[in-house]
Amino acid sequence: MNILELSEQEIVRRNSLSELRKMGIEPYPAAEFVVTGHTKEIKENFRDEDAEMREVSIAGRIMSRRIMGKASFMELQDAEGRIQVYISRDDICPDENKDIYNIFFKKLLDIGDFVGIEGFVFRTQMGEITVHAKTIKMLSKSLRPLPIVKVKDGVTYDAFEDPELRYRQRYVDLVVNEGVKDIFIKRTKVYNSMREYFNGHGYMEVETPILQSIPGGAAARPFITHHNALDIPLYLRIANELYLKRLIVGGFEGVYEFSKNFRNEGMDRTHNPEFTCMEIYVSYKDYNWMMNFTEKMIEKICLDVNGTTEVKVGDNVINFKAPFRCVTMIDSIKEFTGIDITGMGEEQLRDVCKQIGVEVDETMGKGKLIDEIFGEKCEGNYIQPTFIIDYPIEMSPLTKRHRNNPELTERFELMVNGKELCNAYSELNDPIDQYERFVEQMKLSEKGDDEAMIIDKDFIRALEYGMPPTSGMGIGMDRLVMLMTGQTTIQEVLFFPQMRPEKVVKRDKEEAYTAIGVPAEWVPAIQKLGYLTVDSMKDAKPGKMQQELCGLNKKFKLELTNPTLEQVTEWVAKAQA
DSSP: OOGGGSOHHHHHHHHHHHHHHHTTOOSSOOSOOOOOOOHHHHHHHOOTTOSSOOEEEEEEEEEEEEEETTEEEEEEEOSSOEEEEEEEHHHHOOSSOOHIIIIIIIIIOOTTOEEEEEEEEEEOTTSOEEEEEEEEEEEEOOOSOOOOOEEETTEEESOOOOHHHHHHTHHHHHHHSTTHHHHHHHHHHHHHHHHHHHHHTTOEEOOOOSEESSOOSSOOOOOEEEETTTTEEEEEOSOOHHHHHHHHHTTOSEEEEEEEEEOOOOOBTTBOSEEEEEEEEEETOOHHHHHHHHHHHHHHHHHHHHSSSEEEETTEEEEOOSSOEEEEHHHHHHHHHSOOOTTOOHHHHHHHHHHHTOOOOTTOOHHHHHHHHHHHHTGGGOOSOEEEEOOBGGGOTTBOBOSSOTTBBSEEEEEETTEEEEEEEEBOOOHHHHHHHHHHHHHHHHHTOTTSOOOOHHHHHHHHTOOOSEEEEEEEHHHHHHHHHTOSSGGGGOSSOOOOOOOOOOOOOHHHHHTTTOOGGGHHHHHHTTOOSSGGGGGOOHHHHHHHHHHHHHHTTOOOOOOOHHHHHHHHHHHHO
């Protein structure tokens, strides 16, 4: 990398890197640095009345420095928080040689560097718990400057808040933005709480294939890849449902999996093409049991994560105290559209969609039409947790028919804050009925519905061996974490959400400049001035350009022969030609 491609601060830091090595200090040492204390724990356990000062060894990133002659302060950040460190020249340099303080600490360390501190804990006259350093050790040199977020009198300055930058550079976001790390700590607590709940009931966590020969278990567009050795297409899983049910056939009473799923669909505030879903299947249960099981689970998670059943999400305060409200799909549509769709066929439903302004297309069957009506007119109204139950059979190809109405299925979805959170069935275990439903799905596929299910003949075979009555439930973990942390976008709860490729600024290659007479060694300097293409040189003022190039040559000690005004004028003229 040419030095001119770097910012001034980056150049300074690389020079510091070289100086460290000249001093015999390794900027990236290999040896273990033994840590005996962390910031949060040190502060919590400090007692002014302790007779002996506690000796500690801490490590972390330098976040600020105040250099004041023979003594200085810096702020160190580790995984738990920040703590002040007091650096005295004569303490860290007890001998005559003061280079560790005067050169290493004062001149060669930068904000963002990792250091190890050995010393003791005390309280300053200002009342701040501080580590008094006896030794300071270089652990890792930071070559890029961190964006420094300053807070004064409750006002934040220079905030690193651009969403695209934050999501693309999550590593920076976690360092400089307070509270971001807490979201992900809570995410782990959500998973741990759910596992504890399932394990407490005696259910087993399992793993099923991510690469599947048939993308089954949901209606979605898959990602397709190719297996070279087998010479077959494979699909990244859209759901793990059919595999978990095979395990129920195999004799497990209850199985669950935190499943990483992939759907080749659009991205928005609540959708990412890669997401986590938890699915659980329990033998000898039905959807009524699963509703009770689910609401108690979510109440427990909310208490474990937040210490209360209430969470503020945007302008809404959501209460996860069980039991939750329960409404049938047909009653919901009737409530918000005034239309009773009971017994309607496909054409009648199309007329209803037209009547209430819901956009549809010819590929949509009866199930999709009902889904569109509900999604457009009903779903967004359910802020507090509400079970929507008894879906029409066309919407639920893997669900058991309703025991009281064969037109419906024993299915529920939990709506929270205007979005679906989880989906559950009394699972279809009749292999003949299941096959017929798959056939109907294939007809939709032939009509052009690229989200329709493919017939999984091996799954049918499994059902033919007999699957006990079973209830299953799937819950979107990312959406659940959004709710538990009060976030309104899925990107806030994913460490690394999917992003569009970074825009790359167009740069001409060296050959384009040499073609107009620019010596190759001067190309980086010209681009440093902002002339990234030959075409951009057309408007350059030769006199100014020559002065700036000479200035760069001197400033960065390039040791090049300065171009004459005549030479620069000729370059510009050829660029204009």
